[in-house]
Amino acid sequence: MKVYGDSISGNCLKVKYVAGHLGLPYEWIETSVLKGETRTAEFLAINPAGQVPFVDFGEGRILAQSNAIMRYLARGSDLIPDDPWLAAKMDEWLFWEQYSHEPAVAVLRFKIKFQRVPLSDIDPILIKKGNAVLDLMERHLTENEWMVGDRVSLADVALKAYSQFAEDANLSLESRPNIRRWLSGIGKVLMS
Template identity: 55%
Template sequence: MKIFGDTNSGNCLKVKWVCDRLALPYRWIDIDTIKGETRTPEFLKLNGAGQVPTVEFDDGRTLAQSNAIIRYLARGSALIPSDAYAAAKMDEWMFWEQYSHEPYIAVCRFQMVYLKKPASELDPEKVKRGYAALARMEQHLSASRCLAGEAFSLADVSLLAYTRVAHEGGFDLTGYPSARRWIGESERALGLPAAK
């Protein structure tokens, strides 16, 4: 299996983390999105949307969208709850991540880290919605060890990707002790060093 990804992307790292956690063999192929490497004719043959991550399986089939990829790779593993309702709650968090978390936390991070914008130039609405996402996570995690119950799942992998580096997008996590606890536990569950 080949993973076409950018190591600066939390969405790409999700795929790497799941493969590493499940000891799935893969070859990582670095794609620099800033240099437009997702727009080459060769890459567009793999993924017509021109996005990473993209996985190419040994039989030539491809799959895109980080949460779809990790959902496929983790089938039959402990990362997906065996209880149907718990699995649906996991999916609920994963869909929420792409719609109500990533567009704000990750976009602010991208603008500050890669476009070198100061925090004062970020879109106030994106910042507001990013904090709303963090507040929702904090409320939930104050009563639950993990996002989809007490067991670590793909929901935690999915939300960890950009929450652990939210500070790089100007978000102050000081007032989110449950989220900070969860970040540390999730990083340890994946064997990751603590985010700087």
């Protein structure tokens, strides 16, 4: 299994976290978005979407999109709840992560940390969206140890990916103790 990913990308880290947690052997192929390595003819011949992460399983089997990759790698593991309702709630968070969380937190982080866009030039609506998604998580984690059920699931892995970099996006976790507790907890579980 060859994982093409950029180590600065939360979406790529999701795949690394799941593979590592499950003890799956893989080869990591560092592919820098900032250096344009996803836009080369060689890369586009393998993955025409020009995005990372993607996994080459050999024999022409290529899988892209971080949440699809995580779901495939984690099938049959404790990262996907057995209960159909909890599995659906996990998927609900996975869709929300890609539709609401990542487009706010990850985009803000990229603009501020990597493109060096001054905060004064950042769209205030984007900052508002970033705070709103973290506030929603903070409220949810007030009454829940994990995002779904009573153990870590792919929902936690997906949301950890960029939540851990909130400060890079100029989104403070100081007033969000539940997110900080949850990040610490998930870090310990994924390291075990």
